[in-house]
Every structure is written in C-alpha cells, then in structure tokens.
Amino acid sequence: MNQELEFEEKIIRASSKLASDLRFIQDRKQLALAKLKDLKFPNKKEEDWKYFKFSDILDFEDSASEALSETEIASLINKYVYEETSSQLIVTVDGNYRKDLSNFNSEIIVVANFNRADELDSELKSITEDLFASGLEQESSYFKTVNTVLMDNGFLLKIKANSHSDKAVQVLHISTKNNFNQIRSLIHAGKNSSANLIVNYIGVGRYLTNAVIETKLEAGAQLKLNKIQNDSHQATSLYQLNASLMRDSDFEFNSFSFGALSSRDDINIDLREEAASAQVNGLYVVNQDRKSHHKVCINHLAAHTESQQLFKGLLQDQARAEFNGLIDVARDAQKINAEQLNNNLLLSKHAHIDSRPQLNILADDVKCAHGSTVGMLDPEELFYLQSRGLTEAEAKAILTYSFCQEIINKIDIESGRNYASNLAFSSLGSSDNKVLASLAGNTKFKHSRYD
Amino acid sequence: MDSNLEKLQTQKYKYGFTTEIEADKFPKGLDENIIRNISKLKNEPEFMLDFRLNAFKQWQKMREPDWALVHYPEIDFQDIIYYSAPKSKMNQDGEAKESLEEVDPEILRTYEKLGIPIEEQKQLQGIAVDAIFDSVSVANTHKKALAEIGVIFCSISEAIQEHPELIKKYLGTVVPHADNFYAALNGAVFSDGTFIYIPPNTKCPIELSTNFRINTEGSGQFERTLILCDEGSYVSYLEGCTAPAFDTNQLHAAVVELVTMKDAEIKYSTVQNWYAGDENGKGGIYNFVTKRGKCQGNNSKISWTQVETGSAVTWKYPSCILQGDNSVGEFYSVALTNNMQQADTGTKMIHIGKNTKSTIVSKGISAGKSENAYRGLVRVSPSADNARNYTQCDSMLIGSKCSANTTPYIEVGNNSASIEHEASTSKISEDQLFYLQQRGINMEDAISTIISGFCKDVFKELPGEFAAEANALMSLKLENTVG
Known part of the structure; x- marks a missing residue:
C-alpha cells in the first residue's frame, strides 16, 4: 500500500510546480487534484484491472530525466517521419508540443498549444474548454485524473468544418529516458469535415507514459485515427482515448500495440446521437515477458447507431495479453447494430491470453454479436503450404503475416503500413520479415531503416 | 403488437401454496450454539462438527460477493431460521423413514400436489425420489432395489451416520468449506441433502432425483448434495425445486459436489422453479447456489443441464474441474427471467488435464423488467495440452424494459488450446412470427414455437419427461408477455 501512497504524494508534490495562464485549465487541475484524493489507486480486485501487474507502474522511479539532445531528437524525427507526411507533422517531446519541430502548413487544420492563452482565439478557447469538460472527464479514471493534474503543454488539433483533407497528418510523440510523461491531445473534427491522422508513440530507455486523447466528432464528421504504439521495451505506458460522436459522424480508430514492457489502452467511444458509427480495431503483438492490455467500451447512447470491433493478438514466448471489450446499449437505444470479435494466435506454449468480450444490453430491438477465439497456427494450413514447397519457417511467416494484414491494411499510407508490418515481426523478435522478403522478392519488406 | 406488449401479465405461480404442518424450528439467528445444536441433533461424529465450525469461522471473516449483476436489499443473516423440520419427523431422531406409512400424510399430499408421487403404489417407474422438506429429507423411494446393486441413495444425514468414511474422504474436496461466502454459510449450517454413491462399473438403472421444498416462512434452506461416481459407472440425477409464495424473501444457499472417477459419468439436471416473487418483485427466493463437479479420473464426464425459471435472484455457476486426462x-x-427477476448465472470450465473438452450452451431469455446475465469462465492451465472449448451463449429480449448481459472470461495459458466463444443478442424476429402466423398459427403458439426452438439445444439434454415439463413451463412463464 505504501508504494501507492508514495505514488500519489509524488503527484501532489509535482502538481505544485505547475500553473497555467488559462483560468479554466487551472480550475480543471484544482478539481482533478481534489478528486485524486478521493480516488483510490486501482488494484487487482477491480474487474478492469484484474490482470494488470501494478509493479510495472509503481517500481518506476523518475530520477532526473536525461533529456535527449536536440540532435538526438532531430535524428529520431528523421527516422520516424513518413515520406507522405513530412509536410504535415506535429511533434511532442515528453508531452510538450514542440511547434519548432512540427512542420505544418495547412488551411484546413489548426494546431495550437492549448495551455498558451496567446495561441488560442475565442473559438479555440471554447473548443478546448468543451473538450476538457465533456463526458468522460467527470468519470472516475485514476490515471486520467493524474494526467489532468500534471499535464502541461499539449496540443489542440482542430479540423475546420466542411473541410476535406486528402493528406494524412502525422503526430509523433517522443518520450525520453527516466521521465514520467503526461501527454494530452485534443482533437476536434468540425461539422462535415473529414481527416486522417496517424499518431505514433516512440521513446528511449525506461519511462512511464500516461497519455490521453480527447476527441469529438461534430455532426457529419469523418475521422480516421491510427495509433501506432512502439514504446521502448523497458517502458510502461497507459493510454486513454475518449471519443464523442455526434449525429451521422463516423469514427475509425485502429490501435496498434507493438512496444512497451507493459501497455494498457483504455478506449471509450460514446455514440451520442443517431446514425453515428464507430469502427474500432486493434492489433497487439508481444513477445518475451511483455504485456499488452486493451479495454474497449462502446457506449450506444442513441438509437440507430452502429459499431464494429475487431481485435487481433499475436503472442510469443511468455507474453501476456488481455482483451476486455464491452458493448453497452442504453435503455431505448433501439435499432442498434454492434459486433465484436477477438482473435488470438498463441505462437508458443507459455503465452497467455485473457479475453473478455462482454455485452450489456438494455434495449430489445438490437442486433449484437460477439465472438472470441484462441488457438495456434493451424497445422493443416502449415502442411498445405509446406506441401507446396515452402519451408516450415516460410509457411509460418506467411500465415502470421496474413493474420496481421487484415488490421494493418487499414492504414492508408504505404509507409505507415510498411512500418507496422516491420514492427509486427520485430516485436516477435523474429527474422521472419527477412524470410518473407526473400520469398516475395518484394521491396515492400526492405525498409532497412525500420529494422 | 405494441399494445399487447404493454399487457404484461404473470401466470400465477402454481406451487405457491403452504402446507399447514407443525414444524420444529430453531430460533432465528446464527451463532456457534445453533451450529453445535444442529450437529448434536443429528448425532454427528466429531469431524462433522469441526467441519461446520471451521466453515463458520471462515464465514464470519468473509464478505458477501458484490460483483454479480444483481441487486437486492442487504440480507440480515440473524433474521433467518437455520433449521426447520416437520414435527413428526423429529421423534425419530433424525433417522429417515423406513416406510412411507410413517410420513405425515399432510406432506405426502404436498408432494402429490406438486406432481411428485412418493407413495409406493404411485411411484414412477424408473425414477427414485428423495423428498426434502425444509431442512430434512422426509421420504426416499426405491431405496431397497438400489441397495441390491450397491447404489447408495439416501439423505446426507443418513450417509454421515452410515458411511462416515466416504463423507470424511470427499465432503468439501470439490467445494472447500471456505470457497465463497454462501458455500461457507452452507458448510456451517447445512441440515440435509442427498448423498449418492455409485459403485464401480455400475450403470444406475433408474434416474435418481431430489425434490426440494421450502415450506416454513422465514426459514432458509441449506442443503448439501454429494454425488460420487466410481470407476466406469454412470448416473443421471434430477433436481426440482418449489416454494410457497410468501411476501418475504427466503434464502436458499445450497452446495452440490460431484466427483467422477476414471471412465465415470454424471449427468445432473435441474429444473429450478422456486417462487419468483410477484410482478412487483415482492417476495421470492434468493437462490445463491454453489455447484461444482470434479472430473477426477481420466476419461470421465460431468454434464450439467439447468432450466432456471424461478427465484427472485439467482446466483449460480455450476462448474467443472477437468482434472483427469481426456475428461469432458x-x-x-x-x-428465463420475467417481471422483476434477476439472474446472474453461467459456468466455469477449468481445464487441467490433457485433451480435456468442454461445451457451453447458454440461452438467456429476459422479459418484463428482469435482468439476465451470463457469466462464465473458461480457463486453460499451462498443463492442459490440446484443451478444447466451444461456447455459445444467446440472449433473447422480450419487451424494452429488460436487460441481457454477457460476461465471459477466457483465460488461456497453453497454445495448443482451441477456444471458441460466440454470443448473440436479439429479439423474436418479426419475420419468423409473420411466417408462422400466415401458416395459421396464432401469435401465442407462434411465440412458444420460436422459444422452444431457441431452447432446443438445451432441452434435448434433459431426460425424457423433464424435457416436456420444461417446455410447458417455458410457455407458462411467458404467457402474455409478448404480442
């Protein structure tokens, strides 16, 4: 118990150093600090944290952070920026929005530091206020509250109403060694707008990340958000995404988890008005003794809303993963269509998966279905490929590759897809990508800079 | 159809009558003395008293589970009568009746009303019945015929007296005395129940069954059932439950333990029709039951079939520990829940042995303002190579004020396992109703046809006449709930 108290005291101490020039953010922080004293540090007895190893968070000590030099940061950016998005790039370092490193030139999308009064006009100010106050802020998530207390200079991304951006925007979050990062991003999709974002999380050394994305889709907006988590294998990272979907809006969220010693994604989607729809997909690939946790909660709050979930997992060595998905249909939210599927492939004997696909339904005129499967590579499929002259390693690589592709193909820029494909294999610690590359004779697998 | 939907009505509970009979009961409340008295009254050996006291000690340290999706006012455990027995019975020192002539005719009439003839001339061919009335077993049929082939079928109090070695060896091995809050309570105060032992290589020629009846208002029923099936044997066991309609809630906290040895099989069927309370949720039974079977030997099999239609609140997870290799x-x-009923039920399949298989088929139907939840666990231990599970749980909602929840837990620690889980939620499809109606079938029958089709996978597992009874029970319970 002492460790939990120490953790809390550390946060309270750190909070005294932070101040914002914006009144409402200051108020939020005060409220969150007060709430933190009521909230208890989560424990294993809570259903949502049942499978989580808390020492991964509590044993972290944020000794004096060894900040990366500007040249190191520049080389990281250079390594991770996609060709297609080099002119649409937003960078944060340890949670702070770095305007100087971002390369942004757009009529359609506005980016600002939400903690700087001079960067916000009255409209941006009210959007910020709205996104801080909306929906899930009031709920009792411990780590989101911590984030609110400690966050500093995050960014607000506004997609102008009725605008259509055909170029993807890349967001690159860099975490540095020994730091306890609070990353807060606000994304606002204006009425009838459409946009496509790829958010990358990377880092160096051992660190603890606590990131929150707060997003709202106004009526008729379409937003595609790909999150690619490639944290350092010594890091622990906690992510929360909260999305509010208004009438006729369409949200696609693809969550890729490749890195981190232990990562947890907490995804909450509120379908607030009629005809809103959400597609939430995920791919988690873990090896050694690393862990990946996903908690997905789709709240159908209005009639005629739709949601689909597809989460796939690849587990090797002693890795553990958890999928905890919930479809929640509110009373009178009739004519709902909701689906949820979780497929897991265990590649070695000691890998462990905990899957909990849940339905919670209070309306009668609905169609909801869910499924979950766990298994290993099908011996018959392996045999078939080998009978066609492939080696066992090649056959395995092809089957694993195709298992992942269903999700990876949802990324619509090519270098993003290649990046994810390479990560999927390197996260398994295998050289299968080379096997595949030699097999296909295809340049697709030869992006040596990601190896 | 909508106007009909609003016309929610309840079929009156057929078994809600009370039997006027003098009962010996303990005062309300629970302490060590009550437990010592129960044990003394039953003339139990020392090890039983120790078992009870240990359970009681643990129970005092435990908290009521709160994770289930059920809501009910806090139970005052000191406001319950922990022992109640028909008076005439007591004169016999707790011994079971040698002959049915000694059984109070009032009780016999009760069972007759319930449709369970226990008088010898009326006994059903092929089914042996143990009748449990409040806290004690009042009648037991076909005992002699069974004894001839070595089958022991008696009340658990009798077994404690006559077969203490079996009880000592197996009681609490599947559900330990401190397994959970209600199991610990049961361990401390259980008064009767059924004991079955099937000797090696014996296929029990008839179905064995127990009928449970709670009669006294304010009493709780705590029975304990232990079924042992030795190597190469088979038994099919049925259980039926009813209670009078009282305005107050009554607690039923039973424990059932099954053990199968090598190549043995137990088939356990339940038709639970405790009083469910009235349409406003007043009264009814709190059914908090722990049922668990252990497939101890290789190639053994345990099969649970349950039709849950009664009780105000049900909290029940019949489980299997698949320990032996190739066990199933x-x-x-x-x-089925209607009106204000709540059910949180499901199963646990714990795969430990190699090549173990499990199948889960769960059908939930909620109507009225009821809440129906499936909660299940499939766990594959690292030792369980080639484990196989198939789970299907479907829910059907009737009316817009009820709810259906599905909370499966799948924990897999061995990659050779193959696990599939499927679930769906829907309502009775308008198309199906329309199709049946345009073939000249009226609405009521159409619904009943659809429901019985929905439940067919489960009903076909029930032994002969139980299946027909279950079907009739379903239509009865759902009468006038839809369209």
Missing part, C-alpha cells in the same frame, strides 16, 4: 465437461442452460 458440459453445461447446458436455459435461464
């Missing part, structure tokens, strides 16, 4: 666990369930 099955769970077939239909849970």
Whole structure:
C-alpha cells in the first residue's frame, strides 16, 4: 500500500510546480487534484484491472530525466517521419508540443498549444474548454485524473468544418529516458469535415507514459485515427482515448500495440446521437515477458447507431495479453447494430491470453454479436503450404503475416503500413520479415531503416 | 403488437401454496450454539462438527460477493431460521423413514400436489425420489432395489451416520468449506441433502432425483448434495425445486459436489422453479447456489443441464474441474427471467488435464423488467495440452424494459488450446412470427414455437419427461408477455 501512497504524494508534490495562464485549465487541475484524493489507486480486485501487474507502474522511479539532445531528437524525427507526411507533422517531446519541430502548413487544420492563452482565439478557447469538460472527464479514471493534474503543454488539433483533407497528418510523440510523461491531445473534427491522422508513440530507455486523447466528432464528421504504439521495451505506458460522436459522424480508430514492457489502452467511444458509427480495431503483438492490455467500451447512447470491433493478438514466448471489450446499449437505444470479435494466435506454449468480450444490453430491438477465439497456427494450413514447397519457417511467416494484414491494411499510407508490418515481426523478435522478403522478392519488406 | 406488449401479465405461480404442518424450528439467528445444536441433533461424529465450525469461522471473516449483476436489499443473516423440520419427523431422531406409512400424510399430499408421487403404489417407474422438506429429507423411494446393486441413495444425514468414511474422504474436496461466502454459510449450517454413491462399473438403472421444498416462512434452506461416481459407472440425477409464495424473501444457499472417477459419468439436471416473487418483485427466493463437479479420473464426464425459471435472484455457476486426462465437461442452460427477476448465472470450465473438452450452451431469455446475465469462465492451465472449448451463449429480449448481459472470461495459458466463444443478442424476429402466423398459427403458439426452438439445444439434454415439463413451463412463464 505504501508504494501507492508514495505514488500519489509524488503527484501532489509535482502538481505544485505547475500553473497555467488559462483560468479554466487551472480550475480543471484544482478539481482533478481534489478528486485524486478521493480516488483510490486501482488494484487487482477491480474487474478492469484484474490482470494488470501494478509493479510495472509503481517500481518506476523518475530520477532526473536525461533529456535527449536536440540532435538526438532531430535524428529520431528523421527516422520516424513518413515520406507522405513530412509536410504535415506535429511533434511532442515528453508531452510538450514542440511547434519548432512540427512542420505544418495547412488551411484546413489548426494546431495550437492549448495551455498558451496567446495561441488560442475565442473559438479555440471554447473548443478546448468543451473538450476538457465533456463526458468522460467527470468519470472516475485514476490515471486520467493524474494526467489532468500534471499535464502541461499539449496540443489542440482542430479540423475546420466542411473541410476535406486528402493528406494524412502525422503526430509523433517522443518520450525520453527516466521521465514520467503526461501527454494530452485534443482533437476536434468540425461539422462535415473529414481527416486522417496517424499518431505514433516512440521513446528511449525506461519511462512511464500516461497519455490521453480527447476527441469529438461534430455532426457529419469523418475521422480516421491510427495509433501506432512502439514504446521502448523497458517502458510502461497507459493510454486513454475518449471519443464523442455526434449525429451521422463516423469514427475509425485502429490501435496498434507493438512496444512497451507493459501497455494498457483504455478506449471509450460514446455514440451520442443517431446514425453515428464507430469502427474500432486493434492489433497487439508481444513477445518475451511483455504485456499488452486493451479495454474497449462502446457506449450506444442513441438509437440507430452502429459499431464494429475487431481485435487481433499475436503472442510469443511468455507474453501476456488481455482483451476486455464491452458493448453497452442504453435503455431505448433501439435499432442498434454492434459486433465484436477477438482473435488470438498463441505462437508458443507459455503465452497467455485473457479475453473478455462482454455485452450489456438494455434495449430489445438490437442486433449484437460477439465472438472470441484462441488457438495456434493451424497445422493443416502449415502442411498445405509446406506441401507446396515452402519451408516450415516460410509457411509460418506467411500465415502470421496474413493474420496481421487484415488490421494493418487499414492504414492508408504505404509507409505507415510498411512500418507496422516491420514492427509486427520485430516485436516477435523474429527474422521472419527477412524470410518473407526473400520469398516475395518484394521491396515492400526492405525498409532497412525500420529494422 | 405494441399494445399487447404493454399487457404484461404473470401466470400465477402454481406451487405457491403452504402446507399447514407443525414444524420444529430453531430460533432465528446464527451463532456457534445453533451450529453445535444442529450437529448434536443429528448425532454427528466429531469431524462433522469441526467441519461446520471451521466453515463458520471462515464465514464470519468473509464478505458477501458484490460483483454479480444483481441487486437486492442487504440480507440480515440473524433474521433467518437455520433449521426447520416437520414435527413428526423429529421423534425419530433424525433417522429417515423406513416406510412411507410413517410420513405425515399432510406432506405426502404436498408432494402429490406438486406432481411428485412418493407413495409406493404411485411411484414412477424408473425414477427414485428423495423428498426434502425444509431442512430434512422426509421420504426416499426405491431405496431397497438400489441397495441390491450397491447404489447408495439416501439423505446426507443418513450417509454421515452410515458411511462416515466416504463423507470424511470427499465432503468439501470439490467445494472447500471456505470457497465463497454462501458455500461457507452452507458448510456451517447445512441440515440435509442427498448423498449418492455409485459403485464401480455400475450403470444406475433408474434416474435418481431430489425434490426440494421450502415450506416454513422465514426459514432458509441449506442443503448439501454429494454425488460420487466410481470407476466406469454412470448416473443421471434430477433436481426440482418449489416454494410457497410468501411476501418475504427466503434464502436458499445450497452446495452440490460431484466427483467422477476414471471412465465415470454424471449427468445432473435441474429444473429450478422456486417462487419468483410477484410482478412487483415482492417476495421470492434468493437462490445463491454453489455447484461444482470434479472430473477426477481420466476419461470421465460431468454434464450439467439447468432450466432456471424461478427465484427472485439467482446466483449460480455450476462448474467443472477437468482434472483427469481426456475428461469432458458440459453445461447446458436455459435461464428465463420475467417481471422483476434477476439472474446472474453461467459456468466455469477449468481445464487441467490433457485433451480435456468442454461445451457451453447458454440461452438467456429476459422479459418484463428482469435482468439476465451470463457469466462464465473458461480457463486453460499451462498443463492442459490440446484443451478444447466451444461456447455459445444467446440472449433473447422480450419487451424494452429488460436487460441481457454477457460476461465471459477466457483465460488461456497453453497454445495448443482451441477456444471458441460466440454470443448473440436479439429479439423474436418479426419475420419468423409473420411466417408462422400466415401458416395459421396464432401469435401465442407462434411465440412458444420460436422459444422452444431457441431452447432446443438445451432441452434435448434433459431426460425424457423433464424435457416436456420444461417446455410447458417455458410457455407458462411467458404467457402474455409478448404480442
């Protein structure tokens, strides 16, 4: 118990150093600090944290952070920026929005530091206020509250109403060694707008990340958000995404988890008005003794809303993963269509998966279905490929590759897809990508800079 | 159809009558003395008293579970009568009746009303019945015929007296005395129940069954059932439950333990029709039951079939521990809730042995303002190579004020396991109703046809006449709930 108290005291101490020039953010922080004293540090007895190893968070000590030099940061950016998005790039370092490193030139999308009064006009100010106050802020998530207390200079991304951006925007979050990062991003999709974002999380050394994305889709907006988590294998990272979907809006969220010693994604989607729809997909690939946790909660709050979930997992060595998905249909939210599927492939004997696909339904005129499967590579499929002259390693690589592709193909820029494909294999610690590359004779697998 | 939907009505509970009979009961409340008295009254050996006191000690340290999706006012455990027995019975020192002539005619009439003839001339061919009335077993049929082939079928109090070695060896091995809050309570105060032992290589020629009846207002029923099936044997066991309609809630906290040895099989079927309370949720039974079977030997099999239609609140997870290699666990369930009923039910399949298989088929139907939840666990231990599970749980909602929840837990620690889980939620499809109606079938029958089709996978697992009874029960319970 002492460790939990120490953790809390550390946060309270750190909070005294932070101040914002914006009144409402200051108020939020005060409220969150007060709430933190009521909230208890989560424990294993809570259903949502049942499978989580808390020492991964509590044993972290944020000794004096060894900040990366500007040249190191520049080389990281250079390594991770996609060709297609080099002119649409937003960078944060340890949670702070770095305007100087971002390369942004757009009529359609506005980016600002939400903690700087001079960067916000009255409209941006009210959007910020709205996104801080909306929906899930009031709920009792411990780590989101911590984030609110400690966050500093995050960014607000506004997609102008009725605008259509055909170029993807890349967001690159860099975490540095020994730091306890609070990353807060606000994304606002204006009425009838459409946009496509790829958010990358990377880092160096051992660190603890606590990131929150707060997003709202106004009526008729379409937003595609790909999150690619490639944290350092010594890091622990906690992510929360909260999305509010208004009438006729369409949200696609693809969550890729490749890195981190232990990562947890907490995804909450509120379908607030009629005809809103959400597609939430995920791919988690873990090896050694690393862990990946996903908690997905789709709240159908209005009639005629739709949601689909597809989460796939690849587990090797002693890795553990958890999928905890919930479809929640509110009373009178009739004519709902909701689906949820979780497929897991265990590649070695000691890998462990905990899957909990849940339905919670209070309306009668609905169609909801869910499924979950766990298994290993099908011996018959392996045999078939080998009978066609492939080696066992090649056959395995092809089957694993195709298992992942269903999700990876949802990324619509090519270098993003290649990046994810390479990560999927390197996260398994295998050289299968080379096997595949030699097999296909295809340049697709030869992006040596990601190896 | 909508106007009909609003016309929610309840079929009056057929078994809600009370039997006027003098009962010996302990004062309300629970302390060590009550437990010592129960044990003394039953003339139990020392090890039983120790078992009870240990359970009681643990129970005092435990908290009521709160994770289930059920809501009910806090139970005052000091406001319950922990022992109640028909008076005439007591004169016999707790011994079971040698002949049915000694059984109070009033009780016999009760069972007759319930449709369970226990008088010898009326006994059903092929079914042996143990009748449990409040806290004690009042009648037991076909005992002699069974004894001839070595089958022991008696009340658990009798077994404690006559077969203490079996009780000592197996009681609490599947559900330990401190397994959970209600199991610990049961361990401390259980008064009777059924004991079955099937000797090696014996296929029990008839179905064995127990009928449970709670009669005294304010009393709780705590029975304990232990079924042992030795190597190469088979038994099919049925259980039926009813209670009078009282305005107050009554607690039923039973424990059932099954053990199968090598190549043995137990088939356990339940038709639970405790009083469910009235349409406003007043009264009814709190059914908090722990049922668990252990497939101890290789190639053994345990199959649970349950039709849950009664009780105000049900909290029940019949489970299988698949310890022996190649053992098989099955769970077939239909849970129907109507009015204000709440059910949180499901199963646990714990795969430990190699090549173990389990099948779960759960059908939930919720109507009225009821809440129906499936909660299940499939766990594959690292030792369980080639484990196989198939789970299907479907829910059907009737009316817009009820709810259906599905909370499966799948924990897999061995990659050779193959696990599939499927679930769906829907309402009775308008198309199906329309199709049946345009073939000249009226609405009521059309619904009943669809429901019985929905439940078919489970009903076909029930022994002969139980299946027909279950079907009739379903239509009865759902009468006038839809369209």
